[in-house]
Amino acid sequence: xxxxxxxxxxxxxDNRANATRNRKTFGDFGVFVVNLMSGPGSGKTTxxxxxxxxxxxxxxxxxxxxxxxxxxxxxxxxGRGAPVIQVNTNGACHMEAHQIERIVASFDLANLDLLxxxxxxxxxCPAEFDLGETERVTVLSCTEGDDKPAKYPLMFRESSxxxxxxxxxxxxVYFNVDAAIADARAVHPGMQVMQLSAMRGTGMEQWYDWLAxxxxxxxxx
Ligand SMILES: Nc1nc2c(ncn2[C@@H]2O[C@H](COP(=O)(O)OP(=O)(O)O)[C@@H](O)[C@H]2O)c(=O)[nH]1
Ligand SMILES: [Mg+2]
Numbered sequence: 001x002x003x004x005x006x007x008x009x010x011x012x013x014d015n016r017a018n019a020t021r022n023r024k025t026f027g028d029f030g031v032f033v034v035n036l037m038s039g040p041g042s043g044k045t046t047x048x049x050x051x052x053x054x055x056x057x058x059x060x061x062x063x064x065x066x067x068x069x070x071x072x073x074x075x076x077x078x079g080r081g082a083p084v085i086q087v088n089t090n091g092a093c094h095m096e097a098h099q100i101e102r103i104v105a106s107f108d109l110a111n112l113d114l115l116x117x118x119x120x121x122x123x124x125c126p127a128e129f130d131l132g133e134t135e136r137v138t139v140l141s142c143t144e145g146d147d148k149p150a151k152y153p154l155m156f157r158e159s160s161x162x163x164x165x166x167x168x169x170x171x172x173v174y175f176n177v178d179a180a181i182a183d184a185r186a187v188h189p190g191m192q193v194m195q196l197s198a199m200r201g202t203g204m205e206q207w208y209d210w211l212a213x214x215x216x217x218x219x220x221x
Contacts, residue, residue, distance in 0.1 A: 022132025040121030
């Protein structure tokens, strides 16, 4: 039992050290890095498909897509105006900082403003692993249920922005937007929330502006 606990502590401590190095590197080069997290199927890749098409005209951006298996997300994201690199975690439920460190070693960071990391779809584990990102963003689709912020609080507590996605489906599902936001703000007071439908393209401007403003201030620093 004590061995198990020690191994877990070592893994988290190693990850923290790698994440700290990543954060310093991103800070030195003025790159704004988003760790995009959610349960599976909330619409992260769909959001990024549109985001790349719009934001790659405004900023120099790249995407890292993490999944347990396959290159399907990278296939969906490629050819839209930004380089996309897929990481397979080979069964692990989250991405770790050393994976990001290895990939960005081949990036020309001096010519990058925005890096978005699509984490593995999982509402629990990714929140425990710092990647060295500048900000964490959680996506919650209205098909998942408005109780998720209360039931899976860590990801919501650790994210500066909550995107409530698939709002085109709100007329068809029992999802109380106000209750979801109240629960998110109960675990994370003042959490910023946006509602959007990447499929329809509604509510996307506020997300683009959020990214652009933060990328600008990361570069200024
Ligand atoms: N109705 C609707 N469906 C969506 C929306 N965004 C994504 N989807 C669908 O939700 C499913 C999962 O989307 P995906 O982008 O792969 O989610 P991910 O697993 O979080 O990357 C797919 O069938 C998408 O077509 C949306 O805004 N509205
Ligand atoms: Mg995806």
